[in-house]
Each structure stands twice: as C-alpha cells, then as structure tokens.
Amino acid sequence: MKLYSLSVHHKGATKANLLKTAHDLSSFSFFQRSSIQEFMTFTSALIVERTSQGSRASVKEQEYLCHVYVRNDNLSAVVIADTEYPQRVCFTLLDKVLEEFSRQVDSIDWPSGSPETINYKALDIHLAKYQNPREADAMTKVQAELDETKIILHNTMESLLERGEKLDDLVSKSEVLGTQSKAFYKTARKQNSCCEVM
Structure with missing residues (x-):
C-alpha cells in the first residue's frame, strides 16, 4: 500500500x-x-x-x-x-x-x-x-486488531476442542467472557437444542 x-x-x-x-x-x-x-x-x-x-x-x-x-x-x-x-x-x-x-x-x-x-x-x-493506514487511521487499526484477535480465538478454540474439551465447559470456565456473554450463549444453546443431532 x-x-x-x-x-x-x-x-x-x-x-x-x-x-x-x-x-x-x-x-x-x-x-x-x-x-x-x-x-x-x-x-x-x-x-x-x-x-x-x-x-x-x-x-x-x-x-x-x-x-x-x-x-x-x-x-x-x-x-x-x-x-x-x-x-x-x-x-x-x-x-x-x-x-x-x-x-x-x-x-x-x-x-x-x-x-x-x-x-x-x-x-x-x-x-x-x-x-501506513493502520497506524494513521484509528478505525483501520481497530479492525486489524479485531481480525488478529478473531484468528487467535479461533485457533485456541480449535486446539481446545481437539483435546476433547466441550464447548459448554469452556464457556463456563472462561474468564474472558462476561456474565452477559455467558447468558447469551446458554440461551442460544437452549433455543438451538432442537436442531442438534445426537
């Protein structure tokens, strides 16, 4: 650029x-x-x-x-x-x-x-x-940092799931997620339970 x-x-x-x-x-x-x-x-x-x-x-x-x-x-x-x-x-x-x-x-x-x-x-x-648009423009900098965070989170989740940890356990143990995020996850999980394949 x-x-x-x-x-x-x-x-x-x-x-x-x-x-x-x-x-x-x-x-x-x-x-x-x-x-x-x-x-x-x-x-x-x-x-x-x-x-x-x-x-x-x-x-x-x-x-x-x-x-x-x-x-x-x-x-x-x-x-x-x-x-x-x-x-x-x-x-x-x-x-x-x-x-x-x-x-x-x-x-x-x-x-x-x-x-x-x-x-x-x-x-x-x-x-x-x-x-360097990333350094000069605050919005571009934030977007780049979000993209990097998303990649890191995705990779972390994949490695944890590969080790056999369940998503429910990961969410409940998480120190990063706030109370509202955990409640949202539980509500979404409950509403989507009818769609899960056993």
Missing part, C-alpha cells in the same frame, strides 16, 4: 488552482520522478476540474487510484494511491487536510495562491504519516 501524492487546490470557474502539493516518489527511479510528478500534478488538477462542487470521487488512472474531494466552498484535495490503499482512509485524510488547511489559510488567498505563496507545511507530514 502506497500514497504517492497529496495536493490542495481551489476549483475555479474554468480551471483548478494548485495551492500546495507533496509527493513521495521514492519507489520510482531517479530519472522517472520528475515526469511522474508532472503527470500526478496535471492529473490532480484535471480531476478537480471535472468533479462537481460538494462531491467526492475515486478515479482509476493507469495503475493508480485518484481520490478527490471538492468542498462546497471549492477548496479541494486529491490523493493519489496504489489500488491496494483503503479508499475510506484516503477520504479521511482528505477531510482532515481540507479542514486544517481552511483554518490556517485565509479563503481570500485560495483563488490566486500558489505553492510558493501559501504558508501551509503539513502536507508532507500527513503524506508520511498516512503511508
């Missing part, structure tokens, strides 16, 4: 005005970087121009996914990622960047600003932080 580019634009009546941009092109050879950066900057502006006000979109361009958010005030952001990077995390990043940018940079500067004149230094920090 990789993020390559993060940029902030102002969507004008006919074209998008680039306000700030950050790139991580370390995975490309030195000789390719300038042309890839140029391609990503051009693509980001084009996507902003073609996206309607107040909407979000994801556009596949070659082997990249470009995620764009154009707010109702025409402040816009684009992140270019590989196809494996989670879409939800990209839009979380775009929301965060636009909210922060709008607090730090006066809206009067958006239509005419440029990367040289706009004083906003956090894009590089956000691009670096979000390279």
Whole structure:
C-alpha cells in the first residue's frame, strides 16, 4: 500500500488552482520522478476540474487510484494511491487536510495562491504519516486488531476442542467472557437444542 501524492487546490470557474502539493516518489527511479510528478500534478488538477462542487470521487488512472474531494466552498484535495490503499482512509485524510488547511489559510488567498505563496507545511507530514493506514487511521487499526484477535480465538478454540474439551465447559470456565456473554450463549444453546443431532 502506497500514497504517492497529496495536493490542495481551489476549483475555479474554468480551471483548478494548485495551492500546495507533496509527493513521495521514492519507489520510482531517479530519472522517472520528475515526469511522474508532472503527470500526478496535471492529473490532480484535471480531476478537480471535472468533479462537481460538494462531491467526492475515486478515479482509476493507469495503475493508480485518484481520490478527490471538492468542498462546497471549492477548496479541494486529491490523493493519489496504489489500488491496494483503503479508499475510506484516503477520504479521511482528505477531510482532515481540507479542514486544517481552511483554518490556517485565509479563503481570500485560495483563488490566486500558489505553492510558493501559501504558508501551509503539513502536507508532507500527513503524506508520511498516512503511508501506513493502520497506524494513521484509528478505525483501520481497530479492525486489524479485531481480525488478529478473531484468528487467535479461533485457533485456541480449535486446539481446545481437539483435546476433547466441550464447548459448554469452556464457556463456563472462561474468564474472558462476561456474565452477559455467558447468558447469551446458554440461551442460544437452549433455543438451538432442537436442531442438534445426537
């Protein structure tokens, strides 16, 4: 999973005005970087121009996914990622960047600003932080931890059952399960007893 580019634009009546941009092109050879950066900057502006006000979109361009958010005030952001990077995390990043940018940079500067004149230094920090969506995004981190816990529990249950322990005994002995969980298990067991094969 990789993020390559993060940029902030102002969507004008006919074209998008680039306000700030950050790139991580370390995975490309030195000789390719300038042309890839140029391609990503051009693509980001084009996507902003073609996206309607107040909407979000994801556009596949070659082997990249470009995620764009154009707010109702025409402040816009684009992140270019590989196809494996989670879409939800990209839009979380775009929301965060636009909210922060709008607090730090006066809206009067958006239509005419440029990367040289706009004083906003956090894009590089956000691009670096979000390279690992699991660490940057709390929801992704929780989901990954839940998935790991589920695998561990499943493997533990299988090994205990292989040793001949009964599920009823395991539930009643469990220190992890709360009283409500044990009561739920017993109720479900009772209701499903008519379906059991003896």
